[in-house]
Amino acid sequence: MASESRLRLKTLVMVSAMVICANAGDLMLKRAMLQIGAVELTVPGIAHAFRMTVTSGTLWVGIFFLIGFMLSYMTVLSWADYSYVMPAGAFGYALLTLLAVVFLHEAVSPRRWVGVVLICAGVLLVGQTKPRTTEVAREVLA
């Protein structure tokens, strides 16, 4: 029982780190792409977008956060189910929508808000299930 609650706690910590990093990263990417402008699907258009993206400081900050997301995602997947972690990570939708409204001043319709609430309810249901249903090897210490 103690190991079960420990498993849930460390899964929660890692999923929270995932959510914070993913949201911060996505917001930074959106901000960077707003600065760069719409990508034109032509060879010069894509080449221009590529040059602009690799030299954008905001985009690199976003990538830094997305690396943090990736590392926490990798770590939690070493012990928890993919079908648990992936929907649990969607808990950030509420946070993302709030951040998009506050910082990017995007308009969100009532229907979208209902959608976000349903997504969160689904995530809470998934959270009721066992985080691990397959056998996981203990890491062999070198």
Added chain:
Amino acid sequence: MMRVAIFLALLIFGSTAGEIAMTYGMKATGEPERLRPRELMRFLAKALCNGWFWAGVPLMALSFYALLALLSWEPITFVIPASALSYVVGTLGAKYILREDVSAVRWAGVVLVCLGVALVALG
């Protein structure tokens, strides 16, 4: 509209296939004993030596560039929730490829997420 649908498909299938490959790699690496920085660094270094992890990287890179293009065309409150269709694709992959035990409650959660995604995509 067509280009948004195509790039959304690239985003969803790229990320799901990449993440399933990565999960394979992480399960093969094994769970770290403790979550201390030094041990985590050693654990992550070991994970980076796994072939399955690297098999997932190009797929996730494809998905990332599809995301960047979508973000330049559509608002973030459409792009990110719409990409959540990958929850259904991913859950099917988890059940049939990773052999995870996806219970009725977990499926119910995924269905709710899907309904939410449909509403969000309608705007």
